[in-house]
Amino acid sequence: MPPKAPIDFNSVRQAFGDGPDLIRDWFLRGKHEDNPFEGFIFTWIAFNGWAERATGLERDTDWIQTLAVSDEMSRDFAELLDWNELAKKAVRRLMSAAPVFKSSWLRKKRRELHLSDSEPGGSRADQVDFWLAAPDVKANFRPACARMHRQQRDRLPFNWAHTLHAVYQVRCNLFHGEKARNNALDARFTADGRRILTAMIEATDLFGVS
Numbered sequence: 001m002p003p004k005a006p007i008d009f010n011s012v013r014q015a016f017g018d019g020p021d022l023i024r025d026w027f028l029r030g031k032h033e034d035n036p037f038e039g040f041i042f043t044w045i046a047f048n049g050w051a052e053r054a055t056g057l058e059r060d061t062d063w064i065q066t067l068a069v070s071d072e073m074s075r076d077f078a079e080l081l082d083w084n085e086l087a088k089k090a091v092r093r094l095m096s097a098a099p100v101f102k103s104s105w106l107r108k109k110r111r112e113l114h115l116s117d118s119e120p121g122g123s124r125a126d127q128v129d130f131w132l133a134a135p136d137v138k139a140n141f142r143p144a145c146a147r148m149h150r151q152q153r154d155r156l157p158f159n160w161a162h163t164l165h166a167v168y169q170v171r172c173n174l175f176h177g178e179k180a181r182n183n184a185l186d187a188r189f190t191a192d193g194r195r196i197l198t199a200m201i202e203a204t205d206l207f208g209v210s
């Protein structure tokens, strides 16, 4: 795990010019977009733009990890869940169904196993056990510690670090897997991820739009 890198929380909030203005524009487009998938994508583009400015890191996995271990963001997230019932519900729903598997890997496995393109039968917990037991599952899911929690019979913590990693996998699936749009579970992940991101950005006035 990389050491904690500094995060400039004011990199957009108190800044003007093309970069910060564009981030605010994407965020507002995302917030008002009717199509849930596009809404998520626009919101993510804004968040990604902010994160690169705030951390100085360009690789997704680097800034994701930096934000995930941020004490300030962890605290802000816990506070958000204290008062925002909708955000809390979205986190509970997403994290109860997590980990989020890489959709291209799931598609490949379903073809190999002659399963239909929807979920295998049974409860979500059964599905998660089924896919986590696949011999080549490797790193095809986030959060990466999901299997360890399962072996210890813990549920995934509903905290910032775990949630951010799950939402990041939702993002990867959306940007790379157009077929995922037909899957009801992916649609729910997308709606919850969008709600969580938007709520966190607004609660912390991350972009200076509220």
Ligand SMILES: [Zn+2]
Pocket: 143, 145, 146, 149, 162
């Ligand atoms: Zn964990």
